[in-house]
Amino acid sequence: MIMENGKDESNSSAGPITDRRDFMTKTALLGAGLVASSLSWAASSDQSKDSKSKASMSTRKLGNLEVSAIGAGCMSISANYGPPADKGQGIQVIRSAYEKGVTFFDTAEVYGPHTNEELVGEAIAPFRDKVKIATKFGYDIEKGGHNSRPEHIKKVVEASLKRLRTDRIDLYYQHRVDKAVPIEEVAGAVKDLIREGKVLHFGMSEASAKTIRRAHAVQPVSAIQTEYSVMNRDPERNGVLKTCEELGIGFVPWGPVGMGYLTGKIDQRTKLDPKTDFRSEFERFSPANLQANKSFIDLLKKFGDKKNATPAQVAIAWLLAQSPWIVPIPGTRNVNHLTENLGAINVRFTPAELREFNAALSKRKVHGGRMHAKFMQEVETI
Template structure:
C-alpha cells in the first residue's frame, strides 16, 4: 500500500505518464535524493598544486587536503551525478569526461557517484574518466536501491551482488568509499555494516559510509565497523544537521561529514529566479517544494544577501556558500556538482576564499533573520530519509 501511495504521488507530479520500469527507476532516483559531497579530520599540511591555471577567485587554486577517517582527499570534491542525471538531460559524454578530468588536473582527488545515477550510466562515465589516473584518486559510490523491483534494498545478498556490478562499471578492483544510499528500515543497520566489513576484508571496499542516516543509526553502524563519512544535505539554506545531532555525532566519533547540495541544489549560485523553468521529465527539483515559482521568489532575500556579501569578498555567491561550509569544521568537505567548465572553475576557486570570524558572524546574523520557504524535498521524497530517534 505504501509503495502504491508513492506511485500515485509521483504520477500526480508527472501527468505525462511513465512505463512501469521508467516509474520504478524514477522512484529509486527520487529516493536517492541528489547526492553531492565528503570528509573528516584535521586538514593535512600536504597540498595538491593546481596544474591548470587560475580559478575565478584571485590567486588561483591551491587545493588543500582533508581527511575522511583515514582517507585523505581534496578539500573540495566533485559530485558527478548532474553530468548524467537528475538536474536535466544527460550531458554529452565527451563533455562529462572532460569536466571530470579537468577537476583532477586542478587538484580534485575525490569523485562521488552512485549506481542509481542514470541509472548506472554515471558510474560508467566516472570509471572511464578516471581510468588514466585511478590510483591517484578516491572514488565513492552507493548502494541501497532495487532498480528492478523498486524501493529500498540493503539485504546482505543484494549488497554482495550490486558491489560486483559497480566495480565493473567503475573499471576498478576496489571502491574507496561505499555508502549506503538510504537506510533500509527492513534491514538492521548492524547487518549492513557486517556485510561492508566483510567486503573490506576482501579488499573490494576500503571505507564505509552512510547517506541520510540519523544520529542513532550512525552510532549503531559505527559500533560494528567504523564509519568514515556521513553524507547529508547541508548548506546555508539547509541546516538540519546542526539541529538533529548528526554533526555532533560525527564530531564525537571522528566521522567525516559529506554535504550534498552544498550550493542549495543551484539556489545559492544566484542563477535561479522565479522565471526558472525546470523540466519535470528530467529534473527532480521540479517536484521539490523549495523550487516552486512562489517559493523561489520568496527565497530571493537569501540570494540577494549572498550577492552583496560576495561582492565585498571579491567572490561569487557559490564561492561564499562553499567557503562557509569549509569554515564550519575541518572535517567537512563539500562536493559541488557541475557539467560546466566555468562553474567548475568557480567552485574550485572557493578554496581561496577566506572567511574571517567577523564574516561568519555577519552571515549568521543576516541569515538568522531570513526565513527559508519550502522543505528540502517534497514529502514523498523525504520518506526514505532516516529520522529515527
C-alpha cells in the same frame, strides 16, 4: 575519491590486491583506448591557470580517508538535473576537475541508473590511483525500493566495480537507510567487503545520529553524506554533525549550493523540465518560493562583494568554515561553473565575519521543503 596517500587502506594482504589493481588498471586503459587519450585530455590552453588552481587545493580527512577539500558530485552530469550531458562533455568536466586539484569523485549505482558510474570509471581511468571514488548501494534497481540485504550488497558491489573499472571502492555509502534490514547487518556486510579489499571505507547517507552510532559500533563509519547548505541546516539541529565530531566521522554535504539555487542563476522565471529534472517537483523550486528565498542570494552577494567572490563561492566557503572535517561536493556539467565552484577554496571567513554572516542568516526564513514527500520519506530524521 581524493588524494592517494601511497598506503593500502584495506585490511587485506598487499600482494593479491596490488596484482589485481595492476590487472584492472591495464585492462581499463587498453580496453577503452585511453592510453592515447590520456595525453590529449591534459592538453589545454589554460594549463597555467589549472596548475595554479591545483596548487591551491588543500586536503581534508573523512575519518582516515584523505581527500581534496572540495570534491566533485557527478550525478548532475548524467541524471536528475535535466537530460544527460553528452558523454564527451562529462568526461571533460571530470578530468578538468582532477587537473584543478579535485581527487574525490562521488557517484552512485542509481544515477542513470548505472550510466554515471560508467562515466566516472572511464573519465578517471588514466589517473585512477591518484583519486578516491565514492559510490553508493541500497536500492533494488530492478524491482524498485530499498534493498540493503547483505547478499544484495555483495552482489551489486561487483557490478559497481566493473562499471567503475577498478578493483576497489574507496568509500562505499549506504544510499538510504533500509528499515527492513538492521543496520548492524548492513555494517557487517560492508565490513566483509573491507576484509576482501573490495571496499576501503564505509559511509552512510541521510542517516540519523542514532543509526550512525549503531553502525559505527560494528564497522567504523568514515563519512556521512546529507544535504547541508545555508538553506538547509538540519544536520546542525538533529545531532548528526555533533555525532560526527564525537566519533571522528567526516561529513560530506550534498547540495552545497542549494541544488543550484544559491548560485544566483535560478529565479522564478526558470523553467525546469518535469520529465528530466527532479527539482521541478520540489516545493522550494516553485516560482513563488524561488522569489521568496531571494534574501539568501542577497546575503551571499553582499558577502561576495566584500570577498570578490560569487554567491556559489561564498556558499561553499561557508561550509568549509564550519569544520575541518567537512568536504562539500558541488556538482556541475560545465567547466566554467566547475572553476567557479573550486574558487571557493580561496575564500576565507574571519571568525568575526562568520559570526556576522550567521547572525544575518538566522534572521532569514526558508520557504518550501527541501524535497518532495516521496524523497523525504527516505530521509531518516530520528
